Every structure is written in structure tokens, then in C-alpha cells.
Amino acid sequence: MQLLEEYITKYGEALSEHVLKVDAFLNHQIDPELMMALGKDFCEQFKDKNIDKIITIETSGIAPALMCGYIMEVPVVFIKKSTSRILQDDCYQSEVHSFTKNIDYTIHCSKNYVKKGERVLFIDDFMANGDACLATLNIIHQAEASVEGIGIVIEKAFQGGRKKLEDLGYSVYSQARIQSLKKGSITFLK
Amino acid sequence: MQLLEEYITKYGEALSEHVLKVDAFLNHQIDPELMMALGKDFCEQFKDKNIDKIITIETSGIAPALMCGYIMEVPVVFIKKSTSRILQDDCYQSEVHSFTKNIDYTIHCSKNYVKKGERVLFIDDFMANGDACLATLNIIHQAEASVEGIGIVIEKAFQGGRKKLEDLGYSVYSQARIQSLKKGSITFLK
Numbered sequence: 001m002q003l004l005e006e007y008i009t010k011y012g013e014a015l016s017e018h019v020l021k022v023d024a025f026l027n028h029q030i031d032p033e034l035m036m037a038l039g040k041d042f043c044e045q046f047k048d049k050n051i052d053k054i055i056t057i058e059t060s061g062i063a064p065a066l067m068c069g070y071i072m073e074v075p076v077v078f079i080k081k082s083t084s085r086i087l088q089d090d091c092y093q094s095e096v097h098s099f100t101k102n103i104d105y106t107i108h109c110s111k112n113y114v115k116k117g118e119r120v121l122f123i124d125d126f127m128a129n130g131d132a133c134l135a136t137l138n139i140i141h142q143a144e145a146s147v148e149g150i151g152i153v154i155e156k157a158f159q160g161g162r163k164k165l166e167d168l169g170y171s172v173y174s175q176a177r178i179q180s181l182k183k184g185s186i187t188f189l190k
Numbered sequence: 191m192q193l194l195e196e197y198i199t200k201y202g203e204a205l206s207e208h209v210l211k212v213d214a215f216l217n218h219q220i221d222p223e224l225m226m227a228l229g230k231d232f233c234e235q236f237k238d239k240n241i242d243k244i245i246t247i248e249t250s251g252i253a254p255a256l257m258c259g260y261i262m263e264v265p266v267v268f269i270k271k272s273t274s275r276i277l278q279d280d281c282y283q284s285e286v287h288s289f290t291k292n293i294d295y296t297i298h299c300s301k302n303y304v305k306k307g308e309r310v311l312f313i314d315d316f317m318a319n320g321d322a323c324l325a326t327l328n329i330i331h332q333a334e335a336s337v338e339g340i341g342i343v344i345e346k347a348f349q350g351g352r353k354k355l356e357d358l359g360y361s362v363y364s365q366a367r368i369q370s371l372k373k374g375s376i377t378f379l380k
Binding site: 023024028029030031032033035036058059062063066067069070073074075076077078080109110112113 | 213214218219220221222223225226248249252253256257259260263264265266267268270299300302303
């Protein structure tokens with residue numbers, strides 16, 4: 001997506017070979033007009049999938065997911081993160097290891113907000129190795145809902161996320177794909 | 191705000207005299223159309239204030255703040271929460287005690303995203319005793335930006351937040367004011 005690549009080029013910062021900082025418009029400060037453009041683009045991409053619900057993970061997935069939900073006229077559910085296991089029967093939960101922060105955490109979602117038979121679009125701000133995405137898909141499966149699409153704002157294509165998901169039969173739509181990062185330099189995969 | 195009170199009456203749950211659960215449309219599942227209505231209402235309320243930037247706190251303030259930012263055509267910054275102190279010179283930080291969770295936490299904001307002289311609207315999903323709001327105002331003051339408005343989606347008016355803020359010279363606009371909660375019963379302050 002051209003507009004997003006322009007934002008990343010102009011406002012993003014490659015801090016290392018692994019870390020792309022987009023705090024200026026997505027992860028700390030949010031550009032609402034860009035978020036609406038991302039939401040419209042996701043909507044266009046998945047408009048034939050009869051989506052019932054969008055699921056994202058707190059925190060930075062919320063803005064693009066909300067705009068997509070507004071245009072699609074469907075609710076948005078944000079899955080919550082916790083560093084402790086949740087002892088609640090009314091939640092689905094799944095474990096994730098964050099390589100960025102080197103911590104394990106639990107993601108959880110109330111059984112009230114993802115239901116059997118619902119057609120779900122998963123949206124998130126970043127995909128790296130795909131583990132947070134897989135943990136979310138696990139929750140959707142526990143609920144016996146169906147994953148009708150995976151929409152990612154920024155894919156770090158040099159990490160293994162897409163392959164893991166494709167090997168499981170999913171397709172992934174990313175709005176921007178990063179081929180490589182070097183301190184001060186960002187290369188897109190076209 | 192009539193529409194919000196209808197949502198709270200229909201989908202909210204008073205779990206005790208202190209806890210109002212609105213996970214169905216604000217704190218876990220989000221209703222995007224309602225969020226747009228809340229954003230428009232905040233915009234209408236603060237349209238004469240020449241707002242440069244909206245500041246909110248993660249996580250549930252993001253959705254109404256984003257919609258307001260979209261309509262006002264200004265950026266939205268979400269302040270981050272952490273249970274540990276942040277050791278970064280490039281952040282403003284402030285301490286908050288959460289009575290709900292009985293923990294202390296730090297909120298922090300990059301110095302890049304709140305600047306001297308900016309006219310800030312603070313938006314948050316809930317106000318109870320006002321401590322999270324005061325901690326945010328503290329960050330805005332550290333930055334030498336000005337607080338031009340405080341917009342709250344749901345005010346628990348039976349707690350002391352409004353008085354603390356008014357005693358400091360601020361005015362607070364709340365879209366719904368809860369006079370009292372009892373298990374199973376929600377009374378609005380008109």
C-alpha cells in the first residue's frame with residue numbers, strides 16, 4: 001500500500017536489523033486519517049468474506065481494526081494481554097512468547113465475544129515470527145469460529161511468520177512488507 | 191448523551207456498588223458506530239478550543255479518542271502504562287495508584303509526541319477518583335503543553351474525580367454520569 005510505505009519511509013525509524021519504530025503514526029502517536037485509509041484498504045481486501053467480527057490484540061492493533069470495523073459495520077474485539085494466567089472459566093486463553101521483550105504472556109478473550117460459527121477477520125499492527133497471530137487463531141478455533149482473513153499492517157517479511165501461517169493453510173494480506181532493516185535504512189519487499 | 195445511556199442500560203452490567211462492566215461495547219468488544227458517535231459528540235463539545243492533539247491512556251480510551259481525532263483532523267497520542275519505572279530520558283512519566291486493581295503503575299509518554307505550547311484535549315473511557323486523569327495532566331504540564339479540555343465517556347460521579355479536577359480549575363465534560371450502582375441496577379445523574 002503506497003500511502004503506508006510513504007509513512008514508513010518518512011516517519012519510521014529502523015533502530016536495528018530487527019526493530020522498526022513507527023511510534024510517530026501507529027504505536028504511540030496515531031494518525032487517524034492514515035488509520036481510516038488502512039481500514040478502507042482492509043475492507044476492500046476482505047469485502048467478499050462476509051465478515052461478522054474483527055479481532056485484534058491490544059494495544060496497537062485497535063486503531064486500524066476499529067476503522068475497518070466502522071466501514072464494515074461489524075464489532076471489533078480486542079484480545080487482552082496479561083503476564084499472569086487468568087483463572088476464569090469464561091475466557092479462552094492462549095500462550096505467547098515475545099522475542100522482542102523476551103517474556104511469556106497470556107492472551108485471553110471472553111467467551112461472550114467470540115462465538116461458534118462467527119466469521120472472523122484478524123487484524124494486527126505487526127507480524128514478525130507469527131506467534132501472536134497463531135495464539136489468536138488458537139483462541140478463534142477454541143471458540144469454533146472461523147478465520148476468514150488475516151490482515152497485517154506491517155509484515156517483517158524477513159522473519160518467519162508468513163510461512164508458518166501458509167503452511168497451516170492460511171493466507172496473509174499485509175499492507176506493507178519489509179524485506180530488510182538496517183540502522184537508518186528500510187527496504188520494502190515488492 | 192442519550193445514545194450512550196441507552197447502551198449502558200442495555201449492555202452494561204453493574205457488578206457491585208463500584209464496578210460497572212461495559213465490555214460489550216467499550217472495554218473488550220468495541221462498537222465502532224457508537225465510538226464514532228462519541229467522537230462526534232466530543233468534537234462538538236470542544237470545537238471552539240483549537241485543539242492540536244488528543245491524548246488518551248491505553249487501552250480503552252483509544253477508540254473514542256481516535257474517532258474524535260479523525261473528525262477534528264488532529265493526531266491522537268496514547269500514553270503507555272507500565273508496572274515498572276521507565277529509565278528513559280526521552281519520556282515524561284507520572285505515577286498512578288489503581289484502586290480497582292490495587293497496584294501502582296507508571297504512565298509514560300515520549301517527549302516527541304507532546305510538545306510545549308500544544309493545545310491538548312484529554313479523552314478517557316472512565317473517570318472514577320480522577321487519579322489517572324491527574325497523572326496525565328501532570329505529563330501534559332511537564333511538557334508545557336496546555337490542557338484545553340477533559341472529555342470522559344463514563345464518569346462514576348459517586349467517586350471524587352470531578353471535584354478534585356474542579357478544585358484545580360479544570361472543567362470536565364462527561365458523556366454519561368453514573369449516580370450510583372447496585373448489583374443489577376444503574377442510576378444516571380441527570
